Structures are given as structure tokens and as C-alpha cells.
Amino acid sequence: MAGPVPELGSRATACATRLADADRVLLASHIDADGLTSAAVAASALERAAIPFEVVFEKQLDEAAVARIGAADYETVWFTDFGSGQLDVIDASADECGFTPVIADHHQPADVDAEYHCNPLLEGLDGASELSGAGTTYLVARALADEIDRAPATDAMTDGGTVAATARADNRDLAALAVVGAVGDMQASSGQLRGANEAIVAEGVEAGVLETATDLALYGTQTRPLPKLLEYATDVRIPGISNDQSGAVRFLDGLDIDLREDGEWRRWADLDAAEKQTVASALLQRAVSRGVPAEKIDGLVGTSYHLAAESIGTELRDASEFSTLLNATARYERADVGLAVCLGDRDGALERARSLLRSHRRNLSEGIDLVTNEGVTPAENLQWFHAGDRIRETIVGIVAGMALGNAGIDRDRPIVAFAAKRDEADAVKVSARGTHALVRRGLDLGAVLGEAARAVDGDGGGHDVAAGATVPAGREGDFIEHADRLIGDQLDA
Template identity: 75%
Template sequence: MTGPVPELEERAIACANRLCAADRVLLASHIDADGLTSAAIAASALERAEIPFETVFEKQLDEAAIAGIAARAYDTVLFTDFGSGQLDVISEHERAGDFTPVIADHHQPADEETEFHLNPLLFGINGASELSGAGASYVLARALADVADATPATDGELATDGGTGTGTGATSRRPRTDNRDLAALAVVGAVGDMQASGGELHGANEAIVDDGVEAGVLETGTDLALYGKQTRPLPKLLEYATDVYIPGISNDESGALRFLDGLDLELKDDGEWRRWAELTADEKQCLASALVQRAVSRGVPASKIDGLVGTSYVLSAEPVGSELRDASEFSTLLNATARYDRADVGLGVCLGNRGDTLERARTLLRNHRRNLSEGIDLVTREGVTHEEHVQWFHAGDRIRETIVGIVAGMAVGNDGISREKPIVAFADKNDDDVKVSARGTHSLVRKGLDLSAVLGEASRAVGGDGGGHDVAAGATVPTGAEEAFLECVDELVGEQLGSER
């Protein structure tokens, strides 16, 4: 069976065969939304293929983390949503015989090679915009389903698809599953990894979306491109929607209320404001048209107004009004778990656990939103420092290092924080190291920006390490090296964007 991304098919099958040959596998994954969905996809596929495994999560896959993984004495380690950028260190352990790596990742690879390396960048596919870590894991899961399905069960195992076992030595095929139902998680991962540029997913991601629709786990359509359509009451939906800033509504509680009260619609139920997801198609059309008209009347540029509408990705099996029904809200919920040291909760939600697990995730989400709000307020209040080509701030211990990058991205566009320069954020990691997160825009990327290359080179120049994607990247540098690091970053970004500034 041909997989969703033909260019990766041969490598995916090779990786799947290696996993099926393993007695047991250690699954190691990153902690953001893309990493959690990657882990969930891989865990589901391994379980269905009847391959014993254990799962571990790492905030950063540095030398110490890789050494810890090697110490677990697994012959096969599956890395998801990281591993490519650390292939130089991983390869040292591979050559030493510590383990055989299987990597499903989409980050820029280090200058090293290994046999079982599934990464879109190796096949001419953009890993920052066309296939996420969860997407790479999904491609692997599809291949694993085919390889495992072709592997006979032995010792009298009974098949459930019509085959029979007749005793010792008899063979039968395992129950067939193509793992297409996992496409929904891959879409959540891609959306969480900011790959829905221009309001929709592109490239190889589109094939995964098609799989999800065909499997009945995903619905798509043109809809209002605002965060919170499932869970936020209408006034809050409009007030907090600032990607397209509409004067008199955005960041204006009373203005949003006046706008809604002026519409000839029943937008309350028993005195409570309804949510966007609860509106009829006609009500949505009326509200959206009024919103566009308000934007036009307030002078919002047409290019910005276009951003009010995009493609929605809805998880069909989840109830209306649940944050799990919308891919964007689902990804935010996941970011609120592992970034606060509760990867087990996020993974559990991805694997279908509800009840107490989902309530714990929602509690973490409320805390996450509060921390983000406080972080954005801090950055906006204190401002950023502008160098010639970048802008930056140092949060110290006032913003958690696992969310400082999210804060930086969300603060862009606020007073004094330019959309025309990449933003670099620092936060204390421990007594010896500082976490760095950088965010750009797709517009800057089109002009030549590559933050992965910038942070990688600049961090190594000061004794640290880093990498990521062209539009978003991270690094760790020694405490006290921030000034030298910034000088290097500013120079490198200037070289990349020099002709544009």
C-alpha cells in the first residue's frame, strides 16, 4: 500500500522493518504539541504492531539526555520530533553499539548519516511548513501497519480477520489496521507546530488531511480563523482575537459586546453568550460578514482582512464545545501539559483517555493561559531591546523557560515589538545555562531568514547548541554568554536579510 507521502515510502518501510525486528523499543520524544502527538502516533502504531515499548520525554535532546537514553539498555530507540539535529551525538552511541536509532523527525539534520532516518528534508520536502514531526511519525505508522500486517503470527495465535491458527507452528495474519485514524493527531501536531501558514496546511500535510477525512476522523471547511471557536463565549472570542486587529473590537471588551449587541441575532442562550461552534451556518455567515464590514470601515488592509477566514480542522469524534474538537485548541491544551512536566497527561489525552486525565489537562491549561498572559504583559510593559536586525528580551526566572518562546511569538505586534524583525527571548534554564527561543514570520522567511541556521551557528560559537526551523528555533547557551551570542545572531540575521533592510 502506498503511504501518504510517496517520497518517504521506501525509507519509512525500512524504518518499520527495523522496528518489527526489535524485541522491544524505547520511544523518546519531545515535549511540545508536535512532540506529544508524535509520541502518541508512534505509541499507537507500536502497540498495534505488538512491539513492546517504553516511552520517555525530553525537554532537550542534549548529550546528557542521549547518554541517559543509552543507559536504559534498549537495542532500538525510536526518536520522534527530535533526533535529526542531534545525529552527530546519536551516531557516536550507535557506533559504540549502545543502540540502533530509528528517527522520525523534521528538523534540520546534523552533518551525519544513519540508516533508519525518516526526515522530509532528506527528500526535498520542507520540514518547517510541509510536514511536522507528527507527520513524519504518521508516515512511519502507516508503513508500520503494512509491515506488521505482512508479518505472520506464530505459535497458534488466532487471527481475528477470518484466519485461523491450528496449533504450534501455525501462522495467521495479525488483525489489519492501516493507522489512518491517527491522521487527526498528525494534523493537531502540524497545526501546533505553526505549519498552517496562510490559514491552512500545505504540502505533504495535505495528504495526511485527506487520509483523516477519508478515515472519518477529520472534517475540514472554510471558517472564521480565530482561536477559541469551540470554547470561548462570543465576546471573548472577538476580544482576544488579535492576529487581525480590528479597532473597537480587538482587546476591547466593551467594544466586542457593543458589536455583538448590534447584530440582529439571538446570540445568548438562557442569558449566557453562545460559542461560535454552537451557531448555525446562517448565523456564522451573518456574524462573519458583519466582522469583515467592521474591519473594512475601520481601515484594516484587505490583506489582513483575508486572514479572518481560513481552513478549519475539526476532530469529528470529539463533542462540540470541547477544546479537543478543534486542532488549534487541542494543540494548546497539549502545550499546557508537558511544558509543566506532565507529559504523561498530554500523552494520555492523545491516546483517548478522558475523565480525570482530561480534567488534569484542563487545569494545566488554565495555569498555562495565566502564565502566558502574565508573560506577555511583562514583555509588553518592559519592552524589548532593538538591535539593527533583531529585537530581544531577557526574562530571567520570571518566565518559565519551556514557554518563553510561545510568549515571544504572541507578544510580537504589541506596542514597541516589531513584526519586521525576528524576536529573541532568553530565560534562565538553570544556574549554568540560559534557554534561547527565537521567532520570525513567514514573510521574513521568504526574504531569506533561517533561524535554525542562525541559532545553531551562534550558540555553538559561544559553547552552546541549538537548531530548529527557519521560522522558529531554540538554543541553550552558557550563562553570561548572552551578549556575545546576540552579537553573532544580529550579524547572521543581517547577512540573511541584508538586501532587504
């Protein structure tokens, strides 16, 4: 079967055939939301195929991490949401330790052939915007279902029925997690998922696990009270509402609908269609009257992706909020919690994840305040800051991206962030973020960070709009010089 993305059908099938022949599998995955959902999709597929497996997570797939994986003594290792860029290291370890690597990734591949390698970039698809790590893993999971003879499945996500049972049997129900991964990897930042992602969305809708709609494109529609939803909506800044608590309240109080219940503000998810239309229309009118550019106003509306089996008004209902919850787990050394939530734990794991999310939000807020208050150092083609140990290495990239456009931080130049690595005193974490407008002008941060890091005896890579690296402590200045020149070359081309 070609699967939902025919271009990758043969690669997904080759990977699935190798997994189906394995006695047991070591599943190794990245720690962000895309990595966690990739692991959950893979774990679900292996469990349903009755293939024994163990899961490990890594912050980055360097030589030390690959050595640990190789020493685990598994004949088959399935790498999800990383591995393509480290094929040379993996191949060397595989030869030494005697394991076969299976890779489902969407990052820039190294120039090394691999027999079991599914990556959209190998077939001309954009791994930064068209297919995530979780989406690529989903394609392998779909193919794996075809490789395994199974008894009729029982449904665990809906009230049962032929459609739901069939979706579980062929792994189409895992499309919901694949979409959470794509959204968490910022692939819906243009307002909706595109490219190969659309085919996965269609399968999720058909399977009854996803619901889509044209909606207000603001973060927090499920959980934030309406004034907070508007106050914190800063991607499209509306004077008198964005970053203005009293202004947001006055705006809502001026509408001719009851937006409070028992004295408490309702959430966007609590409103009916007519109420949503009233608020959205008024918000658009306010934006026009305050001179917000038309292209920015268009960004107030997008496609929402809701997980049909999750309760309305919870973080798990909305793909964007779900992905943020996941980021709050693995980035604080609790990948096991995020994985458990993805696999259906709605008791202890979910409560622990929510606790971690509260801490995560505080850390992000403090980090953004730090960057905004202290400012950035401008270079000719980029801007940068060094957080040292004041911002965790696992979230400094998120902070950098969220700070773009704040006072004194230019959205027209990529931002590069440095942070101390907790487990390597002689190394520094580098994260870089750009905008899709800069990518359209030629920016490719993955290429920049890879080349600039290697020039200072480090290593890096990633996507065009977001990338990361590790460089030796003390070489940050040299790194910036290389990166600044490379970005200038890209944008001037």
C-alpha cells in the same frame, strides 16, 4: 506501499521494517504539542503491532539526554520530533551502548548518514511548513501497519463500520493526531495546512476522523464565548473589537440574531451556518470600514480542522485548541498527562490537562504583560529581551511569539528571548520567533541560532520561523552580536 507522501515512502518503510523486527522499543520524544502527538502516533502503532515499548520525554536532546536514553538498555530506540539535528551524538551513544536509532523528525539534519532516518528535508520537502514531526511519525506508522500481519481490527473511535475498521488496521485513523501536531507546530499559520500535510489531511477525512471547512480563523471557536473570541482575536486587529471587551459586546449586540442562550453568550461552535455567515460578514465589513488592510482581512478566514470523534464545544474538537491543551501539559513536566489524553483518556487525564491549561494561560498572560510593559532591546536586525527566571524556559518562546506586534514590539524584526534554565545554573535558554513574511525575505532562524550558539560554545537549531538554543550564562551579549549579523546577512541577500 509508497504511502500518502511518496517522496518519503522508502525511508518510512526502512524505519518500519527495523521497528517490526524489534523485540521491544524505547520511544523517545520531544515535549511540545508536536512531540506529544508524535509519541501518541508512535505508541499507538507499536501497540497495534504488538511490539512492547516504553516512552520517555526530553526537553532537548543534548548529550546528557542521549546518554540517559542509551543507558536504558534497549536494542532499538525510536526518536520522534527530534534526533535529526543530533545524529552525531546519537551515533556515538549508539556505538557505545549498542542500540539502533530510528528517527522520525522534521528538523534540520546534521551532516551524518543514518540508515533509519525519515525526515522531509532529506527529500526536498519543507519541515517547517509542509510536514511536522507528528506527520513524519505518521508516515512510519502507516508503513509499520504494512509490515505487521494483524487480525481484523475493531473500531474504537466511531460507531464501527468497514471504513473505520480499515482505517484503524492501517493506522489512517492516526491522521487526526498528526494534524493536531502540525497545527500545534504553527504549520497552518498561513490559513491552512499545505504540502505533504495535505495528503495526511485527505487520509484523515477519508478515514472519517477529520472534518475540514472554510471557517473563521480565530482561536477558541469551540470554547470561548463570542465576545471573548472576538476580543482576544488580535492576529488581525480590528479597531473597536480587538482588545476591547465592551466594543466586542456592542458589535455582537448590534447584529440581528440571538447570540445568547439562557442569558449566557453562545460560542462560535453553537451557531448554525446562517448565524456564522451573519457574524462573519459583519466582522469583515467592520474590518474594511476601519481601514484594516486587505491582506490582513484575508487572514480572518481559513481552514478549520476538527476531530470528528470529539464532542462539539470541547478543546479536543478543534486541532488548534487541542494542541494548546497539550502544550499546557509537557511544558509543566506532565508529558504523561498529554500523552494519556492523546491516547484516549477522557476522565482523569483530561481534567488534569484542563487544570494545567488554566495555569498555562495565566502564565502566558503574565509573560506577555511582562514583555509588553518592560519592552524589548532593539538591535539592528532583531529585538530581544531577557526574562531571567520570571518566565519559564519551556514557554518563553511561546510568549515571544505572542508578543510580536504588541505595543513597542516590531513584527518586522525577529524577536529573541532568554530565560534561565531551571536545571542548569550556568546555562541560558534561547528562543527566537519570526514571521512568515520575514522567512519569505530569507530569514532562517534555525540556521542563525545554530551558528550563533556554537560561536559562544552553545548549541541550537530549529526551523526558519522558530528556533531554540542553549548558551552559557554570561554569553548572551556575544550571542546577540552573532545572531544580529547573521540575520542581517540573510535579509540583505
